[in-house]
Amino acid sequence: MSKRIQAKYKIDRRMGENIWGRPKSPVNRREYGPGEHGQRRRGKTSDYGLQLKAKQKLKGYYANISEKQFRRIYDEAQRLRGDSSENLIGLLERRLDAVVYRAKFVPTVFAARQFVSHGHVKVNGRRANIPSMRLKVGDVVEVRDKSKQLGLVLEAVDSPERDIPEYLDVDHKKLTASITRVPALSEVPYPVMMEPNLVIEFYSR
Structure with missing residues (x-):
């Protein structure tokens, strides 16, 4: 870890x-903050x-x-x-791990980094395992077939905890996502x- x-x-x-x-x-x-000094009054x-x-x-x-x-x-x-x-x-927001997280394919952004690193996603049909990969508008991110039934994925898709932003086009049946536009700060x-x-x-x- x-x-x-x-x-x-x-x-x-x-x-x-x-x-x-x-x-x-x-x-x-x-x-308060972590550690033995976490409860000190902050100036x-x-x-x-x-x-x-x-x-x-x-x-x-x-x-x-x-x-x-x-x-x-x-x-x-x-x-x-x-x-x-x-x-x-x-x-x-155009990082691959950020898009995987925003699309609700995984529950946390840390899980998204690991998910991508372990080769569970494809970009435009090709396997991608670099979390920092920069996506372009229209690129299609897809969870690989053998990874679609992972408990992590099923839990995230069903979770009501987060909403999918409007600048992503997500299909949870196919487990695909694409960026429709570069988001502004107010949209994130x-x-x-x-x-x-x-x-x-x-x-x-």
Whole structure:
């Protein structure tokens, strides 16, 4: 089990928010941070602290992407035309693991990363096992035939916990999904407020 997976329960508590909106989040029981100093009173957060938290929250939401990988996505968002913060969200939402999670083929974004890594999905008919793979509008993601009866998949499809966003076209009978357009920040169903503009400010310092 990777360090990333083991740390996922600490991310919510460190942020002080239930960033995935999961009923089992430890924040639902303990709103203070993890560790022996977690209950200390927190002073006023600086501008830098707010920007850092916004970055850590967005990075953590997408299965705790590595800093190196997240910085590359930021650099690409800066090079694209238009609003950099909107570009950042558009790039993150077109990751293969993010689409698998949004399509409700698996219950969590961490499960989506593992699901893709283990070769359970195809993109445009070809096997794909790189979670960070960038999809284009119209690309078709499909759960492989031998994986369609996995308990993980059946549980996620039947779960009423999340809704499928409008920028995805999903068929749960065939277990296929495709991106119909690059989403704007306002369209992405984050359970908590994400502030990509602060992420841009953090890296622009």
